[in-house]
Amino acid sequence: xxxxxxxxxxxxxxxxxxxxxxxxxxxxxxxxxxxxxxxxxxxxxxxxxxxxxxxxxxxxxxxxxxxxxxxxxxxxxxxxxxxxxxxxxxxxxxxxxxxxxxxxxxxxxxx
Amino acid sequence: xxxxxxxxxxxxxxxxxxxxxxxxxxxxxxxxxxxxxxxxxxxxxxxxxxxxxxxxxxxxxxxxxxxxxxxxxxxxxxxxxxxxxxxxxxxxxxxxxxxxxxxxxxxxxxxxxxx
Numbered sequence: 025x026x027x028x029x030x031x032x033x034x035x036x037x038x039x040x041x042x043x044x045x046x047x048x049x050x051x052x053x054x055x056x057x058x059x060x061x062x063x064x065x066x067x068x069x070x071x072x073x074x075x076x077x078x079x080x081x082x083x084x085x086x087x088x089x090x091x092x093x094x095x096x097x098x099x100x101x102x103x104x105x106x107x108x109x110x111x112x113x114x115x116x117x118x119x120x121x122x123x124x125x126x127x128x129x130x131x132x133x134x135x
Numbered sequence: 136x137x138x139x140x141x142x143x144x145x146x147x148x149x150x151x152x153x154x155x156x157x158x159x160x161x162x163x164x165x166x167x168x169x170x171x172x173x174x175x176x177x178x179x180x181x182x183x184x185x186x187x188x189x190x191x192x193x194x195x196x197x198x199x200x201x202x203x204x205x206x207x208x209x210x211x212x213x214x215x216x217x218x219x220x221x222x223x224x225x226x227x228x229x230x231x232x233x234x235x236x237x238x239x240x241x242x243x244x245x246x247x248x249x250x
Contacts (some may be wrong), residue, residue, distance in 0.1 A: 066177070067226060070238035112178065120166055120232035122191060123239065126179035126208040 026051045030113050030126035039135045043100040047113030047126055050094070057089055057096045058123060060112040068112055072098060103133045137175040139242035141227050147248045156245045158227030159208055167210045167230040168239060169195075169202055178226070184210065185232050195225045217249045 027050040037043045045059075056075045060068035072087040073095065080087045086099040086101075089118045100107055110130045114123040140159040148154055159237045160167050168183040182192035187204040187245075194250055195202065225245050228237035 037224075057240055058235075067241040067243050073236050073238055075235065099207070116235070119235045120185070120230070122180045122183050124170060124180070125170075125178040 026054075026115075026117075026124050028113055028115055028124050028126035030111075030129045032120060032127060034049055034132050036134065037103050039105060039133055041103050043103045043107065043133070045098045045100075045111050045113075045129050045131065046096070047096045047098075048094055049093045049113075049115050049124075051115070051117065052091075052094060053117055054094075054115040056116050057087070058114040058116075059085075059087060059096075059098045060114060060125075062110045062112055062128065063135075064109075075134040090128055094133055100131075103131075103134045105133050107131060108133050137240070139166060139227055139229050139240050141245050142227075143245060144182035144243065145246045145248075147250065148217055150218055150249055151216040152246060153213065153250075154217050154249075155220075155235045156225055156227075156247075158210040158212075158229075158242055160210065160229030161240055162208075164229035164231055164240075165207075166230050166232045166239075168230075169200070169212050170208070170226045170228065170241075171223045172226060172244075173223045181212070181225075214247075217247075219249045221248055222249050 059072040062068045074087040088097045110128040112128045113126040171182040182202040224244045227242045228239040
């Protein structure tokens with residue numbers, strides 16, 4: 025049974041701080057890793073994709089992958105109230121295959 | 136702006152009735168997924184298709200759920216008969232089978248309530 029685990033939160037940070045969201049996965053054969061953001065009542069939207077060990081940066085977002093530890097994280101720098109949402113971690117076993125999602129971490133950024 | 140279109144947006148039905156949800160994937164996307172989201176279980180995969188052929192429907196209760204792609208522009212998810220435990224948001228997503236870097240684009244979902 026492939027599993028993706030996330031702390032449900034809520035994770036509360038003040039505006040301007042760094043938010044750190046974490047995810048672990050059970051299947052060592054997992055190939056690709058995704059972070060989706062979901063606002064309340066909306067659909068998930070892709071914000072980061074990573075497949076190799078190390079860091080990947082895109083604007084205020086940094087994804088970090090450690091395959092040896094089966095761990096992937098998302099850092100949000102200079103957090104804004106508009107970042108308040110649920111962040112979903114997802115993995116797949118091969119390109120184009122179905123994503124297995126964690127249950128998400130709710131982030132609240134206070135102004 | 137390319138988008139995945141799902142209909143209906145909301146559906147309230149009585150237990151035992153048939154429910155059909157429709158999805159129009161992004162033009163050119165060859166992979167289509169059906170997910171169900173609840174507070175308790177999160178996003179669960181129900182089924183997915185590549186080039187209209189079913190690849191995996193192991194997440195679907197086979198006795199009441201069925202998924203099809205009658206053509207490249209339409210995917211359907213049918214529940215018959217519906218039960219209160221089927222109440223959830225059903226998402227369709229589409230993508231290119233060989234390009235994970237683009238991820239999958241989700242539709243706006245169908246919120247199903249079975250009373």
